[in-house]
Amino acid sequence: MKLLFASTNPHKVREVHAILRTLRIEVIGLDAVEHAGREPVEDGDTFAANARIKAVHYARATGRWCLADDSGLAVDALGGAPGVRSARYAGVGEDRLERDLANNARLLRELEGTPPADRTARFVCSMCLADATGTVVAETSGSMQGVIACEPRGHNGFGYDPLFVLPQFGCTSAELPPDKKNVLSHRGDALRRIARLIRELAPLF
Numbered sequence: 001m002k003l004l005f006a007s008t009n010p011h012k013v014r015e016v017h018a019i020l021r022t023l024r025i026e027v028i029g030l031d032a033v034e035h036a037g038r039e040p041v042e043d044g045d046t047f048a049a050n051a052r053i054k055a056v057h058y059a060r061a062t063g064r065w066c067l068a069d070d071s072g073l074a075v076d077a078l079g080g081a082p083g084v085r086s087a088r089y090a091g092v093g094e095d096r097l098e099r100d101l102a103n104n105a106r107l108l109r110e111l112e113g114t115p116p117a118d119r120t121a122r123f124v125c126s127m128c129l130a131d132a133t134g135t136v137v138a139e140t141s142g143s144m145q146g147v148i149a150c151e152p153r154g155h156n157g158f159g160y161d162p163l164f165v166l167p168q169f170g171c172t173s174a175e176l177p178p179d180k181k182n183v184l185s186h187r188g189d190a191l192r193r194i195a196r197l198i199r200e201l202a203p204l205f
């Protein structure tokens with residue numbers, strides 16, 4: 001059973017694949033399907049709205065069941081920023097790696113002088129599952145609580161992982177082995193909330 005996950009981010013596709021493997025569902029990214037077409041405009045004000053836009057768009061474009069996620073970082077001292085603009089916070093960068101580096105540099109600048117106690121943040125993930133006609137079947141969300149470090153640490157993961165400290169483990173999410181991140185992460189949290197439904201629906205995928 002193959003489920004389309006509406007992302008071209010190989011890190012995210014790998015994470016969702018690993019989380020759903022226990023349900024014997026193979027997750028494929030947008031790169032693996034033909035006729036995915038153009039990217040939709042993600043102009044929602046919330047993670048949930050953008051996840052819905054992607055799930056409905058790619059389900060209709062491909063005629064397949066589609067799971068989409070929209071995720072990002074919400075920093076308390078910045079009023080919830082970068083939020084839905086997490087992927088392009090710095091507004092520069094040719095590719096994903098350059099954008100991630102620029103985003104992390106901007107985040108550190110914005111938090112300069114902010115004491116550790118006020119650097120609390122959370123990763124948030126909203127997910128939407130649409131059927132092959134583009135009808136929304138399920139929506140879910142999850143989060144992971146942490147603190148923003150003063151310098152990057154670790155090489156696993158992507159995005160803001162090198163700056164996201166999990167105080168209970170004394171390391172950043174980029175220092176966690178991937179399977180451990182999947183147990184703790186906002187994406188893992190969101191998926192586990194609809195895992196039973198996904199398992200029941202899987203024969204239709």
Ligand code: IMP
Binds near residue numbers: 069087157158
């Ligand atoms: P999206 O692809 O539009 O959902 O953008 C998500 C952005 O949020 C990414 O480009 C990252 O900057 C950030 N992000 C989301 N999830 C994670 C994560 O698990 N680790 C690090 N950064 C993340």
